[in-house]
Amino acid sequence: MRLDKFISSQRTDLSRNDVKALVKKGLVTVNGQKAKKADMQLDESSALVAVGGEEIVYRKNLYLMLNKPQGVVCSTKEGECPTVIDIIPEEYRREGLFPAGRLDKDTEGFVLLTDDGQLAHRMLSPKSHVPKTYFVRLERPWELSYKEKFENGMTIDGGEKCLPAQFIPKQEPNECELILHEGKFHQVKRMFEALGNKVVYLKRIKIGALALDEKLPLGGVLEIMHKDVERLQSQ
Ligand code: URA
Helix, strand or coil: CEHHHHHHHHCCCCCHHHHHHHHHCCCEEECCEECCCCCCECCCCCCCEEECCEECCCCCCCEEEEEECCCCECCCCCCCCCEHHHHCCHHHCCCCCEECCCCCCCCEEEEEEECCHHHHHHHHCCCCCCCEEEEEEECCCCCCCHHHHHHCCCEEHHHEECCCCEEEECCCCCEEEEEECCCCCCHHHHHHHHCCCCEEEEEEEEECCEECCCCCCCCCEEECCHHHHHHHCCC
16 A cells, blocks of 8 residues: 555544655654655555654554434435535545444434444344444323333334334433334334334434443544444444
8 A cells, every 4th residue: 555545544634645745754654764755655564654753553444433413314325415424524534434324314423434344244234233322302201111112022113023122211201212222214213103202303322332422513523443343342
């Protein structure tokens, strides 16, 4: 891989032009030697590259936590609405980056974006059962009887049977959390409809054991580091 491509793929704060400027200033080293050209070729899995004396730890894949706002779609195709890829900062855009799991256009919250096809495949597989936690605001107050109905596995419109889900009432009478172990189309909304209620606001707050960072604003992106990537798949 080219040196400038390698650095900008690993250090998402540096564009290829930034790398060129740093090479010119003599601030980039490859295997301990000052790099002369930004387009030099290197073996990305073994080369020791440093920028300003700071070594780059090679990460093959990128994992991003996006706090998706309403009005943005979880697709990579151009349409009328902006996509999750359109709204992430330029420096995070990589070939093959896509949303591993979808949220509706009017749902907010945690979307995982990655170029790690294997992890995405595992997370998206119907057999994976990675729990996803949602914060839900309802049109009418929740009822304690919901708990058992969710836990028994509900049948939603069209006769679709859902896996048992965990219902967690909040103090506010119209607010609750729901933990699902699968991802059927509009599932949260359809489950509450089956109970005669209506979702008026929906936000995904957790994937596996990894919670959406509370400080991340709507539209904000955070890079998920290695130790936290494992938490995405834990129960
Ligand atoms: N369930 C829904 O109804 N919508 C979402 O976006 C996610 C889960």
